[in-house]
Every structure is written in structure tokens, then in C-alpha cells.
Amino acid sequence: MTLVAPDPARSAPLSLREQADVRDRWLTQRLLDVLPGLMDRADIDLWLVIGREYNEDPVLATLLPATWLSARRRTILALHRSDDGVTAAAVSRYPVGQFLPAWSPEDAGGPPAEESQWAEVRRIVEQADPRRIGIDVSESFALADGLSHTEHRLLVTALGPYADRLVPAEDLVVGWLETRLPEEIRALHAANALVHEVIAEAYSPAALVPGTTRATDLAWWIRQRLHDLGVEPWFHPSVAVQRAGVPLARERGTLLPAVAYDAVIQPGDLVHCDVGSSSLGLRTDTQRNGYVLRDGETAAPAGLRAALHVGNRMQDLTVEALALGRTGNEVLARARATAAAEGIDGDVYSHPIGSHGHGAGPAIGRWDEQGGVPGAGDYPVHPDTAYALELAVRLPVPEWAGQCVRMALEEGIALTRDGVEYLDGRQTELILIPPG
Incomplete structure (x- = not known):
């Protein structure tokens, strides 16, 4: 239990379940109302947030549902800015809250799960055709530098010629975390x-x-x-x-x-x-x-x-x-x-x-x-x-x-x-x- 409530006038404690409801509601509101403007400000068309279990990008925890206490296996979130707002998709082995499920290894068939997962990321990029793809690398902010060396290498390989469109998402990450x-x-x-x-x-x-x-x-x-x-x-x-x-x-x-x-x-x-x-x-x-x-x-x-x-x-x-x-x-x-x-x-x-x-x-x-x-x-x-x-x-x-x-x-x-x-x-x- 916690004594901290979203309304300071409320004196009753929030249960863990109530806290999770609040956090998930905030996340939905932030994705709808905050993220589009931040992506425009940073001039990012597609934001890729990638982390593996026990080696999560610091930003990932702020995007996952409250019942997820960490990434599960490899979790890839793709956030695409369009005229309708931001489309949030998850290229993940398991469903990720309100993110649209974009891949399942059972449906992929044929290639190993890891290979088909990266192939789905490539397909998302090809379909979105973004000018600038933001990834979490930064010299100035550790919290915006969460993309590991291995994940970066695998992403570049998977994207092929689209890798030339990769740019640091530093301003977007900082904006997301601070707002x-x-x-x-x-x-x-x-x-x-x-x-x-x-x-x-x-x-x-x-x-x-x-x-x-x-x-x-x-x-x-x-x-x-x-x-x-x-x-x-x-x-x-x-x-x-x-x-x-x-x-x-x-x-x-x-x-x-x-x-x-x-x-x-x-x-x-x-x-x-x-x-x-x-x-x-x-x-x-x-x-x-x-x-x-x-x-x-x-x-x-x-x-x-x-x-x-x-x-x-x-x-x-x-x-x-x-x-x-x-x-x-x-x-x-x-x-x-x-x-x-x-x-x-x-x-x-x-x-x-x-x-x-x-x-x-x-x-x-x-x-x-x-x-x-x-x-x-x-x-x-x-x-x-x-x-x-x-x-x-x-x-x-x-x-x-x-x-x-x-x-x-x-x-x-x-x-x-x-x-x-x-x-x-x-x-x-x-x-x-x-x-x-």
C-alpha cells in the first residue's frame, strides 16, 4: 500500500492494483496527448525502443504496462508518427499492454524467432517509410543512451539501406522522460x-x-x-x-x-x-x-x-x-x-x-x-x-x-x-x- 494518491485531497491509500490502473491510464494519455508533439519537436518520424530482459533501455520501463516489471525476452516498441497521431506497435513475444501486437513467432513460420522478429521490424520501417528513425543513443544523457551495442548491430543489419535514416533520439527521449x-x-x-x-x-x-x-x-x-x-x-x-x-x-x-x-x-x-x-x-x-x-x-x-x-x-x-x-x-x-x-x-x-x-x-x-x-x-x-x-x-x-x-x-x-x-x-x- 502507498499513501501517495494522484489527488492530494484523497487520504485513503492506493492498493498496488489501483496504482497500476493509474499508471496505465497515464501512459495512455501520454501516448495520445504528449508523444505526438514531442516527436514533432524532435523531428522524429519513427521511434524504436529496444531492450532485452535484464538489460532494459531505461526508457522502456516508462512505456511498458504497470504489470510488466521488466522487458520479456527481446521487447521492441515501434512508435510511428502519422497524421492521426502515434501508432504504437510491439514486436514482442508477448502482448504489451495497449501496444498493437505486430508479430508472433508462431505466425511467422519458417525462420528462427529472432530472425523473423527483426524481419518484422524491417517490414514496419518499409511500410512507414520514415525520413528519420530515432534510436536511443546519446553522449550527454545516460537515460537516452539505452540501446545496447548488440541491439544496435542487429538493428542496422536488419534495416539494410534504411539504416542510413537512423538518428539519435536524444531530444525525444529527454522530452518524454521530463514532461x-x-x-x-x-x-x-x-x-x-x-x-x-x-x-x-x-x-x-x-x-x-x-x-x-x-x-x-x-x-x-x-x-x-x-x-x-x-x-x-x-x-x-x-x-x-x-x-x-x-x-x-x-x-x-x-x-x-x-x-x-x-x-x-x-x-x-x-x-x-x-x-x-x-x-x-x-x-x-x-x-x-x-x-x-x-x-x-x-x-x-x-x-x-x-x-x-x-x-x-x-x-x-x-x-x-x-x-x-x-x-x-x-x-x-x-x-x-x-x-x-x-x-x-x-x-x-x-x-x-x-x-x-x-x-x-x-x-x-x-x-x-x-x-x-x-x-x-x-x-x-x-x-x-x-x-x-x-x-x-x-x-x-x-x-x-x-x-x-x-x-x-x-x-x-x-x-x-x-x-x-x-x-x-x-x-x-x-x-x-x-x-x-
């Missing part, structure tokens, strides 16, 4: 709301006892809690601690918390977590900051609160730069330039999110590439997309004798033609953790 339906965005609101609830619970006496609980204990508690709710993480949660008297240390070219990863969490600590969940084929990626009150304290030190507010300002500047048509590198450069003009010391390393955690789409910096990301950073921003707005700022904390703190933030956002919306809001105040 979200309105209902998917509503589901992301609900998914992020659940993660926010779990983190709030983790920062409460239900999970965190200062002086006893270690950072690693809390990370495992979060993972177990998500699992118990039927919402699996797509990476192991992390918990980091900063405290007065333990300055940031330079590691891997940047300043990071130096408190041991398995340290016992103490009153006066700044606690940071990074959590990602999976539900309905969509991902979340969230960071939250909490402060462990000392005895007698009712609020976090003003310097820590100021650091969070500066981080919020850095979010504002990045969102303002996130304009349709700009590349990820242009968004990064604008955000960093305006931040520098305001005296903010920070880094931006935001990324698309959706079908995958670190999803396909424009890379808006990386923590170790603040000058721009070659390839992925040159991709433009499109509407109806979702991102993990991830960044960090650094500034001194007077109450910590001027020691520098690194305030790292990450929130889910969706970008439509109406602008940017936060997925279930953003953190603007530190979560206060009782002293125990």
Missing part, C-alpha cells in the same frame, strides 16, 4: 507531502533522542518508515550534523560538514537530511534542516535562522532565472551572478526529477561544476517539467563564534507556462527538535 501531465504534478504534490510528514516525524521524539540517537540511526529510521508506508526510497537517506566548534572541512573541492557521519546527535546541533521516495513511477528528492534545542532554548540561534533565510533567497533567485527556453547553464549563470551581486556565497546544483531521481533534462549546475555542465547543461528548459531545486549557501554564525555554516536546501518544484510552484511548499523555518 509531466497535470495529474502527475498533482501526484508529486502528494508524494512530497508524505516525505515532508516522514521527515517531521523523524525530527521528533518518535525517532530522535538527543544524546542517544546517531545520525546513521536516523537515516535508517527514515528508510524503514518509508518502507513501512509502502513508499520505497530510490537512494539511502542521509543525515549530516553541524555543530559549534567543528568547522566545515574542505572535501572533494567544497566545504562540507566535518562531524562524523555516525555521530550522536546532541543539543545545539544543526541536523540535515536528504530523502528521496518512489511512488506511481515518480520520484521525489527533499532536504530538510532541523535544530536541536538546548535546555532553556525556545528558538534556534538567530545566525542559523538567517542562514536558512539566505538559502530561501538563493532559491528565489534560481526560480527567477528558471525561464522557458533558457538552457540549464544559462539558468545557473544568471542565478549565481545575481546571488554574487547580493553578496551571497552559494552553489546551485539543481536537476530534473520525475521518472528518475536524477532525471533527464537540463542540468542546472553540479556541486563540482559551478561553471556549467557540458552537454546536459546545454539542454533548454521546457514547460510541464519538474525539478529538485537543490542548492547551498555558506555564511558565518555569530552565536558559533563566527564559524561558517553550510545551509543546504532541496525542494521539489514544477514548471508550467503559469510559472513555478513548490511541490507541497518549501521550508522557511528550521524544524525545532526537543532537547530530550
Whole structure:
């Protein structure tokens, strides 16, 4: 069971069967309403997605019915753009959901199954006579580079002279993976709301006892809690601690918390977590900051609160730069330039999110590439997309004798033609953790 529903107003959990119904309905709608425009934008007439069992193209999972947890034997999907929309056919040993069955080895007769399967692909290409046949090869995006060497070789052999029409489907793949339906965005609101609830619970006496609980204990508690709710993480949660008297240390070219990863969490600590969940084929990626009150304290030190507010300002500047048509590198450069003009010391390393955690789409910096990301950073921003707005700022904390703190933030956002919306809001105040 999962608590994530496509309608955030719905409180009842969805069964696995209900989730499958939702995902299949989304797939049908995406094939009808989203894919034709994406194929036109990428100038692709026929898209071939090919994968073998246990060696699937990453895109394949987003095209298969929900009851298919992987490819079966060799699964070939042919999506042809015509005046009537997109014809979706499956050259597969088994029926593939709403795809038209285009081949059966029993009906082929004569040649071995593999040979007749590739012959059917050739027949589809000859009948469609496409100008440009998109295949999943890409230098810039791993998610668009799923066609294996063997499958590529067999395809080229099968197509003969039509192989000259093969082109990288990079733009189409990225567009397919990054574009979200309105209902998917509503589901992301609900998914992020659940993660926010779990983190709030983790920062409460239900999970965190200062002086006893270690950072690693809390990370495992979060993972177990998500699992118990039927919402699996797509990476192991992390918990980091900063405290007065333990300055940031330079590691891997940047300043990071130096408190041991398995340290016992103490009153006066700044606690940071990074959590990602999976539900309905969509991902979340969230960071939250909490402060462990000392005895007698009712609020976090003003310097820590100021650091969070500066981080919020850095979010504002990045969102303002996130304009349709700009590349990820242009968004990064604008955000960093305006931040520098305001005296903010920070880094931006935001990324698309959706079908995958670190999803396909424009890379808006990386923590170790603040000058721009070659390839992925040159991709433009499109509407109806979702991102993990991830960044960090650094500034001194007077109450910590001027020691520098690194305030790292990450929130889910969706970008439509109406602008940017936060997925279930953003953190603007530190979560206060009782002293125990």
C-alpha cells in the first residue's frame, strides 16, 4: 500500500492494483496527448525502443504496462508518427499492454524467432517509410543512451539501406522522460507531502533522542518508515550534523560538514537530511534542516535562522532565472551572478526529477561544476517539467563564534507556462527538535 494518491485531497491509500490502473491510464494519455508533439519537436518520424530482459533501455520501463516489471525476452516498441497521431506497435513475444501486437513467432513460420522478429521490424520501417528513425543513443544523457551495442548491430543489419535514416533520439527521449501531465504534478504534490510528514516525524521524539540517537540511526529510521508506508526510497537517506566548534572541512573541492557521519546527535546541533521516495513511477528528492534545542532554548540561534533565510533567497533567485527556453547553464549563470551581486556565497546544483531521481533534462549546475555542465547543461528548459531545486549557501554564525555554516536546501518544484510552484511548499523555518 502507498499513501501517495494522484489527488492530494484523497487520504485513503492506493492498493498496488489501483496504482497500476493509474499508471496505465497515464501512459495512455501520454501516448495520445504528449508523444505526438514531442516527436514533432524532435523531428522524429519513427521511434524504436529496444531492450532485452535484464538489460532494459531505461526508457522502456516508462512505456511498458504497470504489470510488466521488466522487458520479456527481446521487447521492441515501434512508435510511428502519422497524421492521426502515434501508432504504437510491439514486436514482442508477448502482448504489451495497449501496444498493437505486430508479430508472433508462431505466425511467422519458417525462420528462427529472432530472425523473423527483426524481419518484422524491417517490414514496419518499409511500410512507414520514415525520413528519420530515432534510436536511443546519446553522449550527454545516460537515460537516452539505452540501446545496447548488440541491439544496435542487429538493428542496422536488419534495416539494410534504411539504416542510413537512423538518428539519435536524444531530444525525444529527454522530452518524454521530463514532461509531466497535470495529474502527475498533482501526484508529486502528494508524494512530497508524505516525505515532508516522514521527515517531521523523524525530527521528533518518535525517532530522535538527543544524546542517544546517531545520525546513521536516523537515516535508517527514515528508510524503514518509508518502507513501512509502502513508499520505497530510490537512494539511502542521509543525515549530516553541524555543530559549534567543528568547522566545515574542505572535501572533494567544497566545504562540507566535518562531524562524523555516525555521530550522536546532541543539543545545539544543526541536523540535515536528504530523502528521496518512489511512488506511481515518480520520484521525489527533499532536504530538510532541523535544530536541536538546548535546555532553556525556545528558538534556534538567530545566525542559523538567517542562514536558512539566505538559502530561501538563493532559491528565489534560481526560480527567477528558471525561464522557458533558457538552457540549464544559462539558468545557473544568471542565478549565481545575481546571488554574487547580493553578496551571497552559494552553489546551485539543481536537476530534473520525475521518472528518475536524477532525471533527464537540463542540468542546472553540479556541486563540482559551478561553471556549467557540458552537454546536459546545454539542454533548454521546457514547460510541464519538474525539478529538485537543490542548492547551498555558506555564511558565518555569530552565536558559533563566527564559524561558517553550510545551509543546504532541496525542494521539489514544477514548471508550467503559469510559472513555478513548490511541490507541497518549501521550508522557511528550521524544524525545532526537543532537547530530550
